[in-house]
Amino acid sequence: MKKQDVSKCALLLSLFLAASSSQLVHAEEPVSDTASNLATNVAEKLPSADMNSESSDINVTTNQLDATLAPKAEAITTETSEKASSEASQSDTMAQTPVEGQSLNLRILSTTDLHTNLVNYDYYQDMPSQKLGLAKTAVLIDEARKENSNVVLVDNGDILQGTPVIMAGKYGDHLGLIDLEITFQNGKWSVNKDKSHAQIRKIDTKSELADASIVEIAKEAHDGTVAYVRKQVGTTSAPITSYFALVKDDPSIQIVNNAQRWYAAKELAGTAEANLPLLSAAVPFKAGTRNDPSAYTDIPVGPIAIKNVADLYLYDNVTAILKVNGADLKEWLEMAAGQFNTINPSNKEAQNLVNTEFRTYNFDVIDGVTYEFDVTQANKYDKDGNLVNPNSSRVRNLKYMGKEVTADQEFIVVTNNYRASGNFPGVKNATVNRLLKLENRQAIIDYIVSEKTINPSADNNWYFADTINGLDLRFLSADKAKDLIANSKDIAYVGPSATAGFSDFTFTYMKPDQMTSMTSTGMSQADRQAIHQLAAKVYKETRSSGQMQASLPKTGQKQSTGLAILGMTLVGLVALFKKPRKQN
Structure with a gap:
């Protein structure tokens, strides 16, 4: 398949997802339900912090997709949404026509990386931290792509056409995944509900494993930031x-x-x-x-x-x-x-x-x-x-x-x-x-x-x-x-x-x-x-x-x-x- 076709698939599949997924899978912070519950009782209802993967069946509805959707999407890497949109506007003759009965397994990835760091380092405590950093989130993304190359990456927990896709924790500490099986029947794409589901995966907080390329790209900025935040401005006589x-x-x-x-x-x-x-x-x-x-x-x-x-x-x-x-x-x-x-x-x-x-x-x-x-x-x-x-x-x-x-x-x-x-x-x-x-x-x-x-x-x-x-x-x-x-x-x-x-x-x-x-x-x-x-x-x-x-x-x-x-x-x-x- 040509690169232009893949980009067009990315755009169309993203729009399809917006219309087809109605269940929000999230890893947000837990909250208490009532004022009468004790603090510990509330906490007992919360999911374990060590849970690395949480899964839920996704409630999907049957929707139409553009008949020009390519029958197979190759691995989609780092094209911006603007580039994908531009390439998708090219002639429909560059796309392939779906075949009746054709199925496609699609994976959508989502991150919520607002306010996080590029590298696994806590600048407030001035020490390495394995609980944050996009360099650690990238490890999860690479693993997910190896499992399924038909990937659309939705950055920062975006909302598509008003429909929440997935809410993957905070500060990039989780990766959200939605796996969809779609089939082309009677001139339209439909979702196989029994074979579609959503899950979230947590970064490995016990390992120092991080994406070396991101660490290298951020090295100069990281070193400068560390030097800056260590500058003394005064003294406190009390904690x-x-x-x-x-x-x-x-x-x-x-x-x-x-x-x-x-x-x-x-x-x-x-x-x-x-x-x-x-x-x-x-x-x-x-x-x-x-x-x-x-x-x-x-x-x-x-x-x-x-x-x-x-x-x-x-x-x-x-x-x-x-x-x-x-x-x-x-x-x-x-x-x-x-x-x-x-x-x-x-x-x-x-x-x-x-x-x-x-x-x-x-x-x-x-x-x-x-x-x-x-x-x-x-x-x-x-x-x-x-x-x-x-x-x-x-x-x-x-x-x-x-x-x-x-x-x-x-x-x-x-x-x-x-x-x-x-x-x-x-x-x-x-x-x-x-x-x-x-x-x-x-x-x-x-x-x-x-x-x-x-x-x-x-x-x-x-x-x-x-x-x-x-x-x-x-x-x-x-x-x-x-x-x-x-x-x-x-x-x-x-x-x-x-x-x-x-x-x-x-x-x-x-x-x-x-x-x-x-x-x-x-x-x-x-x-x-x-x-x-x-x-x-x-x-x-x-x-x-x-x-x-x-x-x-x-x-x-x-x-x-x-x-x-x-x-x-x-x-x-x-x-x-x-x-x-x-x-x-």
Whole structure:
């Protein structure tokens, strides 16, 4: 068969697949079904993480194919969809006519490789990893092609004509396969349902085997990336972890919010917005997401490198500011409150606190105000932001500088372009919505460079209402999190979970003043806001006429005299506001 015929087959068979396959076979992260199930009980229903192949009969329907489909498709390798489409538009005389009764075994491969790496290396941990990398996914593709040369590769889990084909896990860790037997009868192609099925195959996480050609192609970029992420930008005097980010205020979110407010205060200096209260919204990107016990931020005491900043902030978002009123701010937090299940205050049995169907990147923690979540109330919005309980409210005691936030009170919130461009409740009504100059990661880098040594202790600006006092509340976190709770009064270790790498923990309600006495940095919200406002004022007076830094690789090590003065001023202010810590 001519090459043009093969390409035409690829296009037509892809379209045929779209119409003929209606069952979605996937390897996505498991989620809990109900709020009443214990964390371990939910995990017991999940497929084993070591399963290398999962199979399901595919529900296919009989559909017509173009009568010009070639009777036999040869191995299809790396032609792009554009090239295939172009070649398929050539004269039909180049195709062969199917023969009545002719059968063809077709294999469709699919990958979901968004956000993964080319090579099997974890740049956040700065070490090889056999759990990711397209070089490992390529091994599965080669094996599948050897088994059946009639292959169409659908990249990144594409949707064909609105029909989902297959969802092959995440980050390229699975390969999806659909095997179809089609027969040409009565002038059309039909699917033999009994001989068609779908399956997913997992990459070999216990082997170092990877596609050498991909590793070689990526070598220069890989070496450069490793050198870059190892550059030190500062020091932390306390660990920065996210193991408990879904049940209490957390240092991994606090450092991001501190950096965003610091950067935005400088950018807004001299503008009308500088006179408004400045808040910041950040989320726990790594909180055991996608059922992965390694998906947590864990930065030890000591040097902070760029790889650690990337671990804190996974995506190349750009900072953005929004102007919202108090009513919208509350709705924003109502959406975030969907992170929690609805708790029955009369139930003394164990209840799951965290809603695992809710994406953690939608759990915005807004710093600069204080608030409570009453999780005995129904969630106002579902995980997609749809209003489901209009008369419900979980957000209580929303305060700014100790006073209740009013509906018409105005705020500036610094966030990222993803949140600013979405349809998030409370965000879509913003009267000011604009991007700033730096990526969020670069703002964090510059902040750490300016501070030199940071103490990212959480300020506990959010907590749960006392309606859950005395209840047995459970949640999952990584096994290693149990080593961090020796002196904790609100979190206790229960035991290993049925899900590999996770353990069950209990959360015990404590009054906010008790939490403050345990972890307070000694600075009130009023103190913090005063420092931010003064920082903006001093920066305005000392700001040079040069352009602000805008490229991520630069780490802001070149400081002006004005910024040095600003730094000394802030140190003095912190000392002035600093209060002695209460003893436990």
